[in-house]
Amino acid sequence: EPEVTQTPSHQVTQMGQEVILRCVPISNHLYFYWYRQILGQKVEFLVSFYNNEISEKSEIFDDQFSVERPDGSNFTLKIRSTKLEDSAMYFCASSPRVWDTEAFFGQGTRLTVV
Amino acid sequence: DQQVKQNSPSLSVQEGRISILNCDYTNSMFDYFLWYKKYPAEGPTFLISISSIKDKNEDGRFTVFLNKSAKHLSLHIVPSQPGDSAVYFCAASPRPGSSNTGKLIFGQGTTLQVKP
Numbered sequence: 001e002p003e004v005t006q007t008p009s010h011q012v013t014q015m016g017q018e019v020i021l022r023c024v025p026i027s028n029h030l031y032f033y034w035y036r037q038i039l040g041q042k043v044e045f046l047v048s049f050y051n052n053e054i055s056e057k058s059e060i061f062d063d064q065f066s067v068e069r070p071d072g073s074n075f076t077l078k079i080r081s082t083k084l085e086d087s088a089m090y091f092c093a094s095s096p097r098v099w100d101t102e103a104f105f106g107q108g109t110r111l112t113v114v
Numbered sequence: 115d116q117q118v119k120q121n122s123p124s125l126s127v128q129e130g131r132i133s134i135l136n137c138d139y140t141n142s143m144f145d146y147f148l149w150y151k152k153y154p155a156e157g158p159t160f161l162i163s164i165s166s167i168k169d170k171n172e173d174g175r176f177t178v179f180l181n182k183s184a185k186h187l188s189l190h191i192v193p194s195q196p197g198d199s200a201v202y203f204c205a206a207s208p209r210p211g212s213s214n215t216g217k218l219i220f221g222q223g224t225t226l227q228v229k230p
Contacts, residue, residue, distance in 0.1 A: 043158065048217050091157050098216040099209075100165060
């Protein structure tokens with residue numbers, strides 16, 4: 001069964017460093033997303049991406065965040081200068097349509113900023 | 115801004131009995147609702163969904179009920195099994211339109227424990 005894969009599973013970084021979280025969405029999907037879950041809190045939407053551009057972003061997704069689909073298969077989330085409060089599980093998701101369908105989630109990357 | 119609320123942080127039921135998980139929403143633009151199940155250290159896994167044109171959708175042991183007038187949905191699991199023990203998230207998606215990007219708004223989750 002096709003699945004969304006994320007690497008690495010765990011990333012530890014020093015505050016102020018840049019991190020790139022990687023995702024390979026399901027191959028025939030057109031819509032891509034990043035969500036995050038801070039420990040003990042709800043899953044929060046960060047950004048949606050379609051047709052090689054951001055279609056929506058939340059207020060969490062400030063100038064420190066960026067997304068890219070560099071080669072038609074990978075979908076990356078970059079945080080330029082990490083803060084302690086960026087520590088969270090980051091989930092990539094993809095879906096074949098924009099509505100009336102579920103989003104398929106990866107297993108997540110645990111980001112720890114020290 | 116809690117547009118999707120799951121007011122019960124936890125629920126414990128006996129194996130074989132019914133589990134009922136509840137979810138309320140406030141945004142009338144939500145038109146498609148989903149339930150996800152999540153185990154520790156894993157991503158959310160889709161369980162079942164319902165669109166606003168229906169009031170019930172059933173898939174095996176899982177049934178989702180939607181009450182649009184009350185802005186309430188529930189997930190029934192019957193019979194409950196120990197393997198169902200996980201965190202269950204309710205999620206909602208807005209009506210398709212020019213601003214619809216497919217994002218999901220999640221509730222806080224309910225931890226279900228099914229005791230053998």
